[in-house]
Amino acid sequence: MDLLEYQGKQVFARHGVPVPSGRHAQTVDEAAAAADDIGYPSVIKAQVQIGGRGKAGGIKVAGDHGEAREHAQAILGMDIRGLTVHELWVEGASQIASEYYASVVFDRSAKAPLVMLSTKGGMDIEEVAETDPGAIARLHVDPLLGFQEFHGRRLAFEAAVDADVVRPVGAMLASLYEVFVAEEATLVEVNPLIVTPQREVRALDAKVTLDDNALFRHPENAELRDPSREDPQERMAKERSLTYVKLDGNIGILGNGAGLVMSTLDVVAQAGGSPANFLDAGGGSKAEAITSAVEVILSNPNVRAVLFNIFGGITRCDEVARGLIEAFDQINPTVPFVVRLDGTNDVDGRQLLAEADLPNVFTESTMDGAAQKVVKLAA
Amino acid sequence: MDLLEYQGKQVFARHGVPVPSGRHAQTVDEAAAAADDIGYPSVIKAQVQIGGRGKAGGIKVAGDHGEAREHAQAILGMDIRGLTVHELWVEGASQIASEYYASVVFDRSAKAPLVMLSTKGGMDIEEVAETDPGAIARLHVDPLLGFQEFHGRRLAFEAAVDADVVRPVGAMLASLYEVFVAEEATLVEVNPLIVTPQREVRALDAKVTLDDNALFRHPENAELRDPSREDPQERMAKERSLTYVKLDGNIGILGNGAGLVMSTLDVVAQAGGSPANFLDAGGGSKAEAITSAVEVILSNPNVRAVLFNIFGGITRCDEVARGLIEAFDQINPTVPFVVRLDGTNDVDGRQLLAEADLPNVFTESTMDGAAQKVVKLAA
Amino acid sequence: MSILVDSNTKLVVSGITGREGTFHSLRNRDYGTQVVGGVTPGKGGQDVEGIPVYDTFHAAVAETGANTAMIFVPPRFAADSILEAEDAGIDLIVAITEGIPAHDELRAFNVIKKNGRARLIGPNCPGILSPGKANVGIIPAAFFKEGNVGVVSRSGTLTYQIGNVIAQEGFGNSTIVGIGGDPVPGSDFIDIVALFQEDPETELIVMCGEIGGDAEERAAEFIASGVTKPVVAYIAGFTAPPGKTMGHAGAIVSGSRGTAKAKAEALESKGVRVGRTPTEVAELAASLLAAAA
């Protein structure tokens, strides 16, 4: 789960990471009132989880009440790279002497947290990593030992931050690591981490990704929402405990097993089609789960044909067939279905489908054949 | 630093270890008021850090206000194995279905925390360990991993606690381990850990030893006091940052280096004497530290002779001599001193002493000779 | 021969008394695996159709001499169960559970690495099948027979799909290892490919990867550095958009890292044949084996 900037800053504050004080706002009135309280100049910031907010006009400094209203008005409802701004964060404008970059990421290769620090703050760090890799100090932390004070010093000296802020920058890295561990994040990033002319160190932005699998231990985080990211199909799938990802195409896909579904998307694309979703019905799916999944797939108005690709292991093909029949009974779909059933109880499953004689349902015996068929039907 | 029961229970409560609710009292009125609030039956418990309080009459159950007053009156001021009771803890009487024993100790051999659990609660655990070692389940915890849930289960099953309390007992062990780590204790012991007839698990006693060296990180613990343990000489030495332990004898001892001082005590004892204290003036002591140490030693009225045993390494014997001369100047002691100066600048030191010609100060060239001399003088 | 599990495997199942745990334990036993016990705290002394249940792994190991553990408990308890198995001296731990918190996996992985006693397969994996010898996990054994193709995969069903086509071509498997789809798998492609390289029965290795991380790229380096047996690979997720988790917690393209294209290219640059579809992988494997025969 990606947190919005203001959510991330609230998490930071809980762990002692210094952040500018600010307030959350959802309307122009709220934003202007917040700015009045905080004092001017204030910054009005669009709360969408995507890079380039500033360039897109989603971050503006207000010098007085009128400007605060004006900016809030302009930013609320704005579309930034496909995301609609529903929320604002209003904070006191910070004076900036230096901009750094700091992050803690879950390094899968090293199987350890990786802490990074750079004095090239305020820029796209992937770009820095490519053009000037020496500008990023990196350090893996032994997760059994945790972040030690010397780690902070070492990074600060290696990144060559200003000598007078080695200690507070090291302390901020320690706090960011604490956020990473205590909140079970997979990414904690501050860009820019600023030094003010008064030589105070602050997180001016906050990017936090939490581990969905750990949210049960963090009920306060589980409640956080990002309205700009909420997709009706994905929400519906989530409520039904289905693993669903919405895509741009027009061919609905259902399979069992994440790898097989990904592979199905690929094979459909190779056949010239464009998948509308990823949907893993999971191992051992029962008929109801299949019915429910069909509803989710068809709730996307772009879908013009659906492909079922099932290789039954734990999943029984007859259960899948029953679920599909039930779905037709309930929903009466108008788009064609291509069904490939293989593996456990495949004969029974195909038999059930044949007997049900559902309108516009085509069975295929191979994955490749099924993909070609569904692409034709969606064309 | 050994905490009193009530201090330990307050620490426990901070970390979620279930304890009976209670109140601290220093007078009969306070104790009776506490018992009135808590309700009857209440238990009035002498707060001294020593075993056998119950047998000595320091723990009594009060059925009503009158009894609460009566018991508080009896216990306050009581002498329990040499300690005077200044404080009481009043808590609601617990009903007891089972008594267990639980502890986390700093195991120096294994260099790891050792967690122990036994169903032989309420008894002297050293005795249990000797007579029935199989009755104690033991488990070393890897300090880099910490206490895991399976550790708790394993101990509970191995100790064979009642099946219905395996989970809460395991949880209590986890909380005790948390106390051990978070408060930097070297000992956390609960004896008895009780199970009530309602199958609740509680710490009925609390024995916590904190690491003095870590108190700077725990200012709230550093303020805790045990008035029954406060010795005027030890407090005086502490204020002067001297390492001093009061003993029962009549020969004051000063040396440099803990090992050498311990050895000096032994050699004095072998010579038939009885040391009045351990005092390590430390490495590199300056004259003022020596003067200060002499004051502490002589503030113990039992002292009849004093032995200085200095082997100068970093410590310079001339500085020691100067300190002693200064002490004579300031205090004018009436007891004899035996001084053995060896090592760095020993010639200078002995020369200084000879020139000062202090009354009743005898120099010796060997440790053994010095011990024999001081024993004779104290006799 | 085979790797990891065989007729010497003595399996203890954590979570054996749960619905899924019972089902698959019995299925593994029916296949011929020695299922010597189960662990469910508080149910020690009971049995599951003759399989004795213990309160702790330590008791199970002491009583049965188990050398292999299968973890079937819910995600919240899984890392604890893995660490318990490790502490009890189990050699091979196969964690089926999906949805374990990433930091739990990180801890479990690093403790196992530090102590250097046990090998962990998974979590979020279908387990290990050595056809004709032992099945530890949920791989449907019916599709596979004994043979000389070693399979290692981040995905379950996709493996069955590929394995099935290979079987239809007339070939069988030495061992099929699901290493799982999580960000911190206990064992990586490299670990398993190294075992197949040493296994006399295995003549060809099929590696089934997917988007996310760089395990495939590292495996490509490893293969180039000394794997002499032919390796055929498949990578799923060419069409996966960045930033979206594709079912497996580990299957996510982060920024420009972890794409299927980069993985396929890394493997091909080291001489590994990469099939474009599961069918093509199976055909490639079959033709290489037929040529060698």
Next chain:
Amino acid sequence: MSILVDSNTKLVVSGITGREGTFHSLRNRDYGTQVVGGVTPGKGGQDVEGIPVYDTFHAAVAETGANTAMIFVPPRFAADSILEAEDAGIDLIVAITEGIPAHDELRAFNVIKKNGRARLIGPNCPGILSPGKANVGIIPAAFFKEGNVGVVSRSGTLTYQIGNVIAQEGFGNSTIVGIGGDPVPGSDFIDIVALFQEDPETELIVMCGEIGGDAEERAAEFIASGVTKPVVAYIAGFTAPPGKTMGHAGAIVSGSRGTAKAKAEALESKGVRVGRTPTEVAELAASLLAAAA
């Protein structure tokens, strides 16, 4: 020959810019030890009478090839400094600092053990002296000369006392190792006795113990199990009352454990000669050496 420190020792001192740090670093250099650098965060680029100062151990090691670290920083920073030295690849870490929190020591010890790269001596120790070769720490070198007696001790001054008597009898030392008086010493008697046993120069070992813990008892077992060189021991603290810390954090009789009597008996039962006074220990050592000569 000698153990741990010699002419190949390249020493970096953490806390070199502090009063004590400077004093002893220069003293060690005067003795002949190669003091190649110091570490004080924020003072990188400065020097202490020609000894270059670095911000981190990593920089110091990279620039100087240091293999030995001496820790002289205050207790609050000491464990961090030890771990930094370890992380930087230092082989031998000598921690002089007294008063380090016990849990910090526990962590440092266990990390060093886990990684298996470095050896820690101390904390709360006087350091290591190999007479005529190198002095790392605060042992006053003037009392000691080269020879064949290895000394290992939990106590500083007591060691000088004993060493001095031995020197007066005409014998010198291979190496004198102070392992320190804390509850969790980085190296124990066993570790050092094992090194002396292998050291060709050392012909007799003097072991100087005290109350608290069971390091002496474990050493007795170890000596019985294969130390062929004569060992003479001393134990301080026969008159120490239980429950009182006698100066050293580790010197405390807990309940009935850790008494001097038990330690002396354990050693004597394994054939180790135990002297009753420092003088007696020195005489025992001298007579054994004279007999062997």
